[in-house]
Amino acid sequence: MSSAAVARPVVEPRREALLPALRSIGLSVLVLAVLCALWETYKWLGERFEITHPFPVNGRTMPHVYDMVGQLFEPSRRNGPLLIEVLWDAALFTAKEAAAGFLLGAAVGFAIAVVLSESRLLQRGFLPYIVASQTIPILAIAPMVVVWINPKLPDPLAGWGAVSVIAAYLTFFPVTINTLRGLQSTDPRAVELMRSYAASRREILWKLRIPASFPFVFTALKIAAPASVVGAIIGELPSSIQDGLAGAILNFNQYYITSPESLWATNIIAAILGVTFFLVVALAERLLVRRAPEHVA
Amino acid sequence: MSTDAAAVSVTGLSKRFERGDVLALDRIDLDVQPGEFVSLIGPSGCGKSTLLRIIGDLIQPSEGEVLVNGKPAHRARLDRDYGIVFQDAVLYDWRSVAKNIALPLEMAGWDRKRREARVSEMVDLVELTGFEKHHPWQLSGGMQQRVSIARALSFSPPLLLMDEPFGALDEMTRERLNNELLRIWQETLSTVVFVTHSIAESVFLSTRVVIMSSRPGQIAGLVEIDLPHPRGPETREDARFAEHITQVRRLLRQGHALDAPEEDEAPLYVAEEGL
Numbered sequence: 001m002s003s004a005a006v007a008r009p010v011v012e013p014r015r016e017a018l019l020p021a022l023r024s025i026g027l028s029v030l031v032l033a034v035l036c037a038l039w040e041t042y043k044w045l046g047e048r049f050e051i052t053h054p055f056p057v058n059g060r061t062m063p064h065v066y067d068m069v070g071q072l073f074e075p076s077r078r079n080g081p082l083l084i085e086v087l088w089d090a091a092l093f094t095a096k097e098a099a100a101g102f103l104l105g106a107a108v109g110f111a112i113a114v115v116l117s118e119s120r121l122l123q124r125g126f127l128p129y130i131v132a133s134q135t136i137p138i139l140a141i142a143p144m145v146v147v148w149i150n151p152k153l154p155d156p157l158a159g160w161g162a163v164s165v166i167a168a169y170l171t172f173f174p175v176t177i178n179t180l181r182g183l184q185s186t187d188p189r190a191v192e193l194m195r196s197y198a199a200s201r202r203e204i205l206w207k208l209r210i211p212a213s214f215p216f217v218f219t220a221l222k223i224a225a226p227a228s229v230v231g232a233i234i235g236e237l238p239s240s241i242q243d244g245l246a247g248a249i250l251n252f253n254q255y256y257i258t259s260p261e262s263l264w265a266t267n268i269i270a271a272i273l274g275v276t277f278f279l280v281v282a283l284a285e286r287l288l289v290r291r292a293p294e295h296v297a
Numbered sequence: 298m299s300t301d302a303a304a305v306s307v308t309g310l311s312k313r314f315e316r317g318d319v320l321a322l323d324r325i326d327l328d329v330q331p332g333e334f335v336s337l338i339g340p341s342g343c344g345k346s347t348l349l350r351i352i353g354d355l356i357q358p359s360e361g362e363v364l365v366n367g368k369p370a371h372r373a374r375l376d377r378d379y380g381i382v383f384q385d386a387v388l389y390d391w392r393s394v395a396k397n398i399a400l401p402l403e404m405a406g407w408d409r410k411r412r413e414a415r416v417s418e419m420v421d422l423v424e425l426t427g428f429e430k431h432h433p434w435q436l437s438g439g440m441q442q443r444v445s446i447a448r449a450l451s452f453s454p455p456l457l458l459m460d461e462p463f464g465a466l467d468e469m470t471r472e473r474l475n476n477e478l479l480r481i482w483q484e485t486l487s488t489v490v491f492v493t494h495s496i497a498e499s500v501f502l503s504t505r506v507v508i509m510s511s512r513p514g515q516i517a518g519l520v521e522i523d524l525p526h527p528r529g530p531e532t533r534e535d536a537r538f539a540e541h542i543t544q545v546r547r548l549l550r551q552g553h554a555l556d557a558p559e560e561d562e563a564p565l566y567v568a569e570e571g572l
Contacts, residue, residue, distance in 0.1 A: 189387045192355050196374060196381045197404040197452070207403070211391050290391055290432060 101167025109175030166235030182216025302367030344514025380449030510552030
């Protein structure tokens with residue numbers, strides 16, 4: 001009876017979210033257009049007034065945006081396939097490595113956080129080394145990872161498995177740190193309530209701490225997803241893998257003088273791949289985490 | 298043995314907080330009989346919440362003993378003898394109303410069918426029918442607190458511990474929930490220990506009001522409330538209601554006067570809302 005009086009209209013979150021989503025896509029497109037316009041304006045001014053600082057502005061240092069995009073639809077070499085076809089294949093290859101690395105890194109990172117959150121002693125002992133692990137340049141450990149991992153890989157992973165491990169090395173860290181924070185951010189009164197239900201430590205972990213950490217976990221996964229793409233590209237270098245984006249980047253680096261647009265075009269594809277990874281995680285968050293509106297990023 | 302045991306029996310209980318070396322509770326003795334509704338009232342810092350938490354085995358006393366239904370508090374907690382309600386509802390955002398209420402039942406190992414039957418009973422009891430699938434953030438503060446009460450009562454604990462459960466709600470919602478809480482208390486035959494800041498609330502709800510003084514927290518007096526049941530809005534207009542309020546207020550002021558003179562807190566309980 002009285003409850004009806006305080007009832008608010010039932011909101012349908014999905015439908016209400018559609019319009020703001022469209023609006024934010026529109027805004028992103030607008031910002032992209034403005035950035036391109038700024039690029040082109042600076043380029044025009046630079047060439048017109050012969051700006052030489054911090055660098056001389058010309059077609060090599062700053063190609064036209066439309067030339068970079070146009071380059072995608074030019075043949076990659078004489079009588080060869082279009083550049084976009086080559087880069088599409090390379091991006092798919094790198095995406096495969098990055099996705100495996102992301103999943104591996106997220107799982108390992110999450111598991112480490114759960115273990116550390118359950119033991120203050122382990123946390124105090126191990127956390128400094130987990131932080132230290134990220135101070136080692138990834139290029140410096142990649143050769144070891146390749147030597148250790150590649151020889152023993154089963155067939156479907158042969159050749160590129162080590163790259164995923166290198167990507168995972170970049171991925172696990174933000175996941176561990178944020179998950180740990182999330183697991184420890186649980187409302188102490190919620191823990192007290194669980195204790196009053198005579199909940200076991202494991203029940204408190206599974207039914208309270210882990211679900212409560214999800215907003216933190218997803219924040220970490222959104223950082224980790226593009227990082228896994230970067231990790232995969234870097235990992236390809238010492239593994240001498242030619243099929244991924246790193247091969248294309250190295251290749252077009254050498255020809256930058258004659259064809260700067262090719263490297264820029266490759267960077268665009270790499271960026272799109274990273275953004276795609278981010279968006280997939282953001283979408284998963286929308287579907288999986290049901291929180292008060294202010295908790296959803 | 299447990300049939301004639303007090304619902305709560307506190308003897309010689311003291312609590313000293315190491316940090317700051319504060320004596321929060323000083324030799325408290327208190328018995329609560331089964332079926333009683335006892336309110337703890339006193340100025341901020343008098344240790345009433347601390348006492349409630351010690352009874353609930355959420356913190357440990359420095360000295361003294363707490364028996365709940367004849368057993369040590371720790372045993373009672375493991376036997377799920379407590380339902381606890383805090384000032385904030387402390388609901389799980391990621392669970393629907395029904396799933397929040399079912400949470401303690403999951404710990405108690407009830408199967409799904411039994412849980413669902415119980416949840417629908419509890420939803421009826423706190424009058425939230427139709428809101429089972431809502432998430433906590435879609436409810437008003439009063440409704441959230443009802444979910445919290447339903448959750449605390451879901452496993453039929455013999456003892457309900459409430460720490461200022463309506464303190465964050467507006468006066469109208471608070472009065473309505475007071476009426477509902479009394480109805481629920483009578484329907485479920487449980488024992489309630491209730492911490493509050495409000496004299497009117499304590500008198501309206503309780504069979505007995507325990508007045509506490511601060512620093513160190515001691516019991517300054519007890520007032521038996523002999524207002525007839527069932528109580529309702531007309532109870533607040535009863536002459537005896539006003540008398541009891543005066544009694545409680547007087548004891549509070551005496552307890553307050555025992556305080557160190559530099560205590561510069563406003564006389565919290567002189568101006569009481571809703572009177």
